[in-house]
Every structure is written in C-alpha cells, then in structure tokens.
Amino acid sequence: MVDQAISTTPDANSIGISIRKLYKIFGPTPEKFLERVQNGMTKQELRDDHGHVLGLRDINIDMPAGGIQVVMGLSGSGKSTLIRHINRLIEPTSGEVIAGTEDVVKMNHNELLRFRREKTAMVFQKFALFPHYTVLENAEYGLEVQGVSSKKRRERSMKWIERVGLKGYEDNYPNQLSGGMQQRVGLARALSNDAPILLMDEAFSALDPLIRSDMQSVLLDLQQEIGKTIVFITHDLDEALRLGDKIAVLRDGEVVQQGTGQEIVLKPADDYIESFVQHVNRGRVIRCRTLMQPGARVNGPDVDPSLVIEEAARLLTVDNIEAANVVTAKGKHLGVITMNDIIGAIVPPKPEVAEDAEVATAADY
C-alpha cells in the first residue's frame, strides 16, 4: 500500500515545503538565548540555568510536493511544535518555512490569514470539531471562513462527507458520533478547503487500532486522487512506515534521521532509532529493489521493484517457487530475488547487546 502513495504524481497545484534552520525556544526572552543555542548550548543547560525550554533546534526538512512527509517522534520530541510552525500557529524564534515560494515566517497578519485559508488545512489529534455545529456545518467551516456562498460550500462539503463515508450523518452533532466517525468529519472539514497542504497532527492517534488502520487506508486512497502535500505527525513507527513517502525522526527537538522508511529501518542512524525499528515487520518495509541480485531470468513470477518483500514472499509461497524476476512496469528485467534472501532480510540480525544484558541479569541471580 505504501507503493500506491509513492506512485502518486504530484498535482500541478501542489506545493512543497522546505524548512530551513528553524529554531524555537519557549520562554519570556527567547531572542537572548538564540545565539548561545545556535552555538551549542544544551537543552539541559538552557532549562536549568536560564528557565527557557528548547522546542526545536536547527530543523532542516524538505517536504516533497504532492507526497506524504511523516514526522515521527515520541511525546516531547517537538513534533507537534514543528507542524504548528508550518501554518505559524506557533511563532518561530528564527528560521524559514518556505511553502512554495513564500516564506510563512515573513508574512504579515493578513497574508498569514489568507495563507491559512487558501493554502493549508489541518486535522487535529483531539478532532477539535465545533460542538455547536452539525457535521455538515463543521465540514463547511473552512469555506465559511473564506466567505464562500452557502450553496457552494454545501455542495463541496457534501461531496467530501460522502467521500469519507458519512453520508446520512450530515445533520448530526459531533457528540453523537463515535471517535472514528468524528475524525472522518475532521478529515472532511480539512479536505473541503481544497488546500494544497494538509497538516495532520497525530490525526489517528486517538483512535483504536482497527479504526486507525481503516483511516490510514482512507487517507492513502484519497491521496491517490488528491495528490496533496501531506505533513503527518505520529509517534507510531508502523503508521509512519505505512504512510510516509519520507520520514523524519525527531528527538529532543532535533532531527535525528530522515529518509525513506526503508532507509531508516535498514540503516538506523543511531541506537535510539535502532531501538525503535527493532520490532518492525521488515517484510512490509523492504522492497524487492533493495534485495535483488543481478542474474538472468529464472522460471518464476515477475514482481515490481517497489513491491515489499512480504508480498513477494507470498507470491513465491503460493506457487512453492524459490526465486522471482524483478521487472519494471515497462517490462525491463532488473534481476532476481530469492526466497532465502527474503527470509534473511525479514528475520533481523540478532542484537548482540541485548544478549549480553541477558547473561548479566542471569548471573545476578
């Protein structure tokens, strides 16, 4: 399913976002400490000695137009702070946020309002639906703010309400719906805006696992049609790997690693990320392109280079065959992939450190 998202061609209207040297310090006089933080003052020192909190340090991320950029991190890593800089719900201490050609940081009040109305839409972790509005009125909210006529906004919002599967509920109030349905309203509200940038702040984190996976499918499906630039915040690696064309991992307000899901799983930048990716189902992340060996055609099925190896393994198991040909959509033979290689890749290398630790605890008893 990740493949579908990758193969999405960016909409002609979609715009990329690039974040440059972004710093955020929380506290009464952040400017005073900016330079010292830029010169390497630690988060600890800033907090203990000066009573300021370091939110973000030197963030540089290029978010592809028309793709899904995931920002992942545990709570307190600064990911929600980061996404709020894109539509400037939070003022940066220094740095640039360039959406398309405009620097969001330099906009005046009116330009910022227009940017938020026309270029961005946001989905929130706790839904943040207006309780006094019906489902339809909630979905219409962005258009209402823009001053679109009521007939037009009804038309556009109804389309998205139907698209997210809420037809028949348009006259209900949000409190009458379940969590999953409420977040569909949140999604419909954001999509009705038809803005090129979609900001999703832990949009599915409050939902239970089944509904979450269901909503991920809805989003990937929609993205096929709409090809928007989506910034998706999550603390869940599986979600990040499933949705993200690109993933940036945040820790203590700094980017620890960024790249595709496969890069992060196969080449974790440090122990922190390694501990994260240890329990990931690699079969769903690694693609045939990565594992294939050069070689002549074998007697087996053809697979796409971007197919995840779990799917390839399934194909091979069904027919009880040892190897498959990796072939591009245009029919060009690239190499072969064998069942042995796939199994080797899916079963992760044994973490030696963990083993030592076990011995140590056993000796203690």
Added chain:
Amino acid sequence: MSWLNEFPSLGSEQLSAMRRTIDGVFRGFTREYGEGIERMFDPLRDFLLFSERLLTQSPWPLVVAAIALIAWLGSRSMKIVVGTVLTLMAIGYFGMWDDTMKTVSMIFVCTVVALAIGLPIGIAMSRWDRLQKIVLPSLDVMQTMPSFVYLIPVVMLLGIGRVPGLLAVVIYAIPPVIRFTNLGIRLVDSDLLEAADAFGASTWQKMSKVQLPLALPTIMAGVNQTIMLSLAMVVVASMIGVQGLGQPVLKAISNQYFTMGVFNGLAIVGIAIIFDRVSQAYGKRLQKHLEVVHG
C-alpha cells in the same frame, strides 16, 4: 496610656470638614451638570415609559397571550406555559395586575440595559487580562456595597423617579452578566480556537462563530441571575419612586399591612419563577448539542 484605649482617629472637626467638602463638591457638580446628565438619560426614560404603557394599556388577554408565547418559544414546554398563564391569572385576580405589569416592564428594560452594557464589558474582559484585573474587584464592590448607599448619589444627581431607580437596579444586577460572559468565553476549549486559527479565522470570526455561541449557555446563566437580582431590587428601588409591586410592599411595611405585604411578595415570587424557569429552559435548550448519544 489613653492612646491604647482610644483608636487613633481624625478629630470630629476634621472629619465633618472632610464630609462637608466632599458633599459640597458633589452637590456643586450636581447643580452644574445634573440637568445635562438627566437629559442624557431621556431616551432611557422614553424606553421605560413606552414599555410600561405597552404592558399596562394593552388588553390583558393580549398581554397574557404574548407572555405565554414568549414562554413557549423559550422553553418549548407546555408545563411551563400553563404554569405561566395560571400565575398571571392569579396575580390579576387578586388585583395586582397593573403593579405587576409595571414591575415586569421595569425588569425587562433593566435586563436589556444590563445586557447592552454588560456583554461588551464581559467580552472585552475575556480578551484583556489587565482589564479583568480592574473590573473583577469593581464588581465585588458593586455586589457587596449595601444597595441603599448608592441610592444616595443617584438620587442627588437625578432626583427620584423611574430613571434613577433603573440605574440603581442596573448597578446592582449587572455583575452576573459581566462575570458569566467573561467566564463563558474564557472556558471555550483552546483546541477549538486553535482549529479556528488554523482555518484562518479572523478575530471577529472567532468571536462571533465560535466563542460567543459556545459561551451562550454560560451567558444565559448570567442573564438568569441578572433577572433575579433586578427582581430583588424592586422593593428597594420603590423607595426612590419606582412604581410596581415594590410600592405596596413599602406601604405594607410602614403600616403593618400583613396580608398586603404577603400578596405582593408572592406576586414577585410568581414572576420570578416564570422568568427563572423560562430562561433556564432556554439555556438548557442551547446546550442540546452537548448530549452524547453515541459513545
């Protein structure tokens, strides 16, 4: 050791000189500007007279029907409407119709004025913390100062009659509207304001479409309190010439007419209950969307 037993205070001469000076200044101010200030309140007096005439000179069945209709629109409850009609009929039957209508008109005008002044103050307070710091203690003073005390400057300035009575009632009854408006707006979930911001809502759009509608049930609780407080002031205000149910009560006090006092007191209770039930039912209806039907 006399200083231990006697509290150090200004001498009685200085004190009386001080009182005379302040009173003199205020009296001078009143003589100078009293008339102009009185004229400023002319529109208010006209409004009062108009609503009083409307209620006392219209045929009574029409008035009962109109009040019943308002009760229905507010509460959508047949029980409340029937209760309202029965109470009004009983009041009329015991010969208190005119006085009651005068009081109702007074309460109506007071509530309108209190809302017109209180809502903007409450809204402004919710936006500026510094203003809140000034207004809240002033409201405390207004609510704890014995109401008779501020009758004095009002009477000095405007004499006796409807308008000074109205002012006294409004001063006494306005704090809840201001407090609850401020509170209601401040209680609106910050997540919702962030959502409104994220969609590019302007300050005015946030206030009119999100903050005020969501604060409305709380504001209604304030309006309810304001109505109750103005009713409580009716008897006190009758001392400075406000007509209505307070006058007979005042007469009953000074002449020890027990039954007369009780009857008029009950009439005040009766309309208080009507106002209270209708405005509360309306407030509750405003919160209907908060009912959770589905987990």
